[in-house]
Amino acid sequence: MTETDITSENMLEDRLVALTRDLMLIPSIPTRPEDRQRAFELIKNHLETLDHIDVREYEDNGIPSLVAVPKGVRKPKILMCGHIDVIAHPDVASYRSHIENGRIYGPGSGDMKGAVAILLEVFRMIHRQSSKASLGIAITSDEETGGESGIGFLVNKKGIRAHTAMIPDGGSLNQVTVEEKGILHVRVAYQGVSAHAARPWLGTNSLEHLMERLRELKASFHVMQSNHEGDDRWYPTCSVTMMETANQQINRIPSEASAVLDIRFPSPYTVRKIKKHVKEILGTEVHMDVIIGAEPTNLSPDKTYQKVIEEVTGQPTILARDDGGSDARFLSAHGIPVMISRPLVGNLHMVDEWIDIKSMVTFYKIYAEYLTRKLL
Template structure:
């Protein structure tokens, strides 16, 4: 445990924000050096400046894959100096997701060392590890490209849930831009113009009822239904000018109850401004696999659950890899100013993963 905690601290000190690509590279080199120290064979890939590293039993093949990421969301510089107190480790990336990188490295090394003592090499390992550098910005150059080169029977994305909850479903993502056009005029004579911001506001008001629980046509469990977040709005260039253009970026999360093409069509019918689909990401679902039964036997106190958010696990289905999302306890502080991981929970997670790998 102490080794995992100290390794997590070292990883937190790398400011692996998307705005600092050189830090991503430095952190990737640190991970590579850690694998070198234990004599592991690994592969490093850089796609459009995003580093990914994986170590597998054989070239491109593993029975069990542990996936994690070492990039983080933005945060003040002081969050990159880890603080350990009251059984918790604080810092940017502590629970999302650098503890998981450290755990994966130590677990892989320990299994490799045990095999080498028996005169057996890495090719007999039942587990492989994958660590990527762009989960927080979509994963398109990290997990998406790496998983395309890896065959696995089962994957555990160590990036969500908690020790008592194994995630088998995550919502899909739909990112949309609405662009309103108007007519400019002087702010003192608004009747001569057509305010694009007002048009946009009216459009957004027309969209919101589509995401009310009362309009879904079924009774959702908790918040397991489609949601809308108006994340970004831009418009106007001067306070005394009627703006002729305004735009909003929308973050929609959807479930298996939604017909996405029909939802997009209905959104277009309700508004006067053009709508552009920027991104559509699939729902993650574990599917049927005997490995889930083995995992539950190794962690008998963990129940199956679902998450409203999304992770790199959504890339698994395209390659026929069943999997789950699981992780240590962090009191839901991912991305928060008090982000932390519960240290004892890392030990419980490690022990359950160790039992699971032994059973495989």
């Protein structure tokens, strides 16, 4: 590298770090809509410096999102997607960042404000080079809570389309996601009969009844898991994540109880098949409401993208499966191929979440090179 290369690389690194940390300072969590709006203002400021770009703002169920595309372009060749919502932490003072060992630490660094900063910088770089580049960007704010009012709303209600999408919210620097598990979130409830706990035979204990049904459900998932060959855990899982009763009395048999299940499943399982299975095991007495039902996704990363990753990093590209789901499912449901990889990140959803700074620069170069080849 020449001296000018080094200087410009340092400047790029400084810009990416500063923008990431500015975004991280704003607690853009669902309970703070004003802060969420402030994060969008910051992003808009970055996009509005380009005059041939249309910045459109949307809102669904009070959840804001933004799409920026070149004027007159309805369906960009490439749409880059990111989200600025972060996981809620009990202490609002934890929304700060610090730099240590070449990493930015703090909530939202890895998921995904660091990546959003890269998207904004690379978007500006491409559009400064050519006002004809068919590149769009979509920023949403409900990925962590399901994505229905973010990418889901933009794609399903606003008809936002693209030839290809890029979402730096999964995989790793050399790891591109090719398959994601489906998601079924359900609330299940049972109505029993209340009684004094000294005479339990007079009532039907809803909590105990629900626990029994759920234990049976868990056992049925263990059967599916034990039938799976290999140790990649690419099988359906079922977790009871909440369980409640309105009862406040130690000596009362609760009349009602409910629980929330988080079920993940790979293809060829489908939402319909899994739902039918859960219903069958829980029985007709247990009422079931679906909160989220998302099919497993098969993504199709472009060969050029894989090649660019190898060229920039000097390492082979690994195609990997992801146990978690992402916003990609809304796009792939419309046949839009999605490419998912990201910088090096860790401790996601924790207060000490981090992103590696050097890998941010490398990732920027991957995007810059790929977009240059495809669009310029």
